Amino acid sequence: MLFNSLDFAIFLPLVFVIYWFVLGKNLRIQNAFVLLASYVFYGWWDWRFLSLLVISTLVDYFVGRQMLIIKDGLKRKLFLILSLGVNLGMLGFFKYYNFFVESFTQAFTLFGQELNPQTLKIILPVGISFYTFQTLSYSIDVYRRKLEPTRNFVAFSAFVSFFPQLVAGPIERASNLLPQFYTKRQFDSSQAVDGLRQILWGLFKKMVIADRCAVFANEIFNNSSDYSGFVLVLGAIFFAFQIYGDFSGYSDIAIGTARLFGFNLMQNFAFPYFSRDIAEFWRRWHISLSTWFRDYVYIPLGGSKGKAIIVLRNTLIVFVVSGFWHGANLTFIFWGLLNAIYFVPLLLGKANRRHLGNISEGRILPTVKDAIKILLTFSLTVFGWIFFRAQSINHAFEYIGSIFNSNFFVWYKFDDLWRVLLTSALVVFFIAIEWFGRNNKFAIEKSFINSKKVYRLAFYYMIVFLIFFAGGMQQTFIYFQF
């Protein structure tokens, strides 16, 4: 079920009313209902893949219980390996099987050996990368004795499949989300209104910014050989806003929806395009995944302790694995590698934690120095997105090569120039709103909050109007494919 669909617009109020009015008294039944609603939400897309969700839930619940009973370190480790094996095995099979088979075949071909690969027509189950990582965090934390394993199977199942963030995150930690299923939730009106505000902004990001930018990004990337350098740069910028609007929009809707039910999810994006260097960008972009890799890969590898070469190795591993997490394509690995290359000089120069505070605190506009840093970081990010969006590494290099050819400034005659201009104007409006709300959890959290009600309502109606009439053609959320 898509957040920006009529199905969800019916599903959400229905679940809300039953959850609070009918089942509000009994926590266990309320949790069971969340579980049921989550399975309906997921099964709406393809009920067959609910089995994977159930397997992941059963295995990790069982592993957690066993780790509670067993004191022997080796046996505990074996149970952790079981959890890792099942979750990563499912992920590996559904997401990476064909990639590995094809890569091996190509490698053998290079050495003159012909192989007949047995690739399979595999459908990638929506959200598998997200819920497997979420449930793995539980097993690992239990193994590390950082988390008490749960005895409450329903609460655990609801934690794994919690519908607002099931298919595209934020990837919650068991230590944050699971305890929220143990305690009775009280309806908080101001929190719910705040949640609605965040949903509204998420829908705007997705339907107006991402879906409109997608039209041009798709056209330009799919026919890159037809366009001049200037248009190709424009295409990459459109994609940068598409992916940001799409993914952070989804996160906003997820967080806002969770708040309607009395849950608090972690912030997943913190205005990443205003970052002043790449290290700051990675603290602000897809925070739930970055911190997951930090806690479960980077730190166990030794983190930033030890010799420079070890730190370098750890950083490279994390970025490459993070790239690979996004999909079975060399483009994602290269994108991860490129970001590691951006990041390493900051790390080695111990400048990676230079920008921890708010951006241009107390200022309406950034200082010239900050503005240059923001632009530079944004440019590097956009350059990286070319690899992320391209169909192959070759395509990415051809795209970049075409940017720097002689006819850079040749303007392409778009059939609907006014659409390009309108989309650009909406992106500018979006940047402005994000800039003025950059110190909040989401951009419109406090917009017009101290103004007269009429202005506040006018602002919300304007957003609704834009979502309704200025939205692009409905597109699936990009991160569903990951």
Added chain:
Amino acid sequence: MSKKAQNKTILNFLKKIVLFFLPIALLAWPADIFISRNLKNSNWHVAGEYLVWTEIYNGNIDVQVAVYGSSRAWIHFNPEILKDSTGLETYNFGMDGLNFSYQYFRHNQYLKFNKKPKYIIISGDLFFFEKEAGFYNYVQIMPYMLNNPDYIANRELFAFYKYAEYRIPLYRYMGMGSELIRSMIVALGLEGEKPYRINGYMGQELEWTDDFENAQKQKKQMDVKVDPQIRDLFYKFLDECLQSGITPIIVYSPEYYEYRDFVSNRDEVINTFKIAAQKYGLVFLDYSNDEISFNKDYFYNSTHLNKKGSELFTAKFSVDLRNAMVN
């Protein structure tokens, strides 16, 4: 907080939401009427398709000759020339980029609201029997489809739309800012009174473009599919016409001769028209080898005549049509 107090808080919250959305819900219906009414009156939008639909639904079409087909129909057959030559009033119902399934739907709507014609000219093209990948110019039915049983019954044809879009006011206009802007332009009288199509026809004052050369660069040849379901629908249509006293005449208007080799199974499509004509004892006029087909000056691309070409063709065709009527 007690259960009762919590329920009261939730009710207040829900009340706020309802009050927020109430104006939107109340405005949806009049907004739908505003947009739909003005789009129906648009002379220009969607290559004049609204104009044709509106004339159909207004029941104003009282002609003896109707022309059906795709863009090749509405660009090639000039009703005025046909009228001058045959003395028969003519209307062109050509639909941009759509196969016979859509033309058949329009045919039924036309007969439902207007007097039936004596003759129907079926303008053939190579995509006539091919299943559509999508519903081209999908916005053209928007002002007419809300709670319209004919459209709802043919939902499979207009697969672009969800069921709710036939039922909920304004919902189908979501993301259709250009339709909103167009409706405002029409409402403010800024569109101009001169219609894009006259009696469904619009000659294209264009010279040869490099579209065909570009297509050739992309691929040497292409093939089209003759879908058996659409072919059978065509037979059904011919049968229905004959039953109700309408004479169908199948015409294949000129296309630039080099294009023939571009479509590998062109003969299969032409033969399908021939077989249909033989089966029902109809006239089939094929202009594939007419001298117009060999002169680039009469075309703006490989399948479409320009205004000069279409006027010349209609003049020639009207003579043949007269003869066909006599026989």
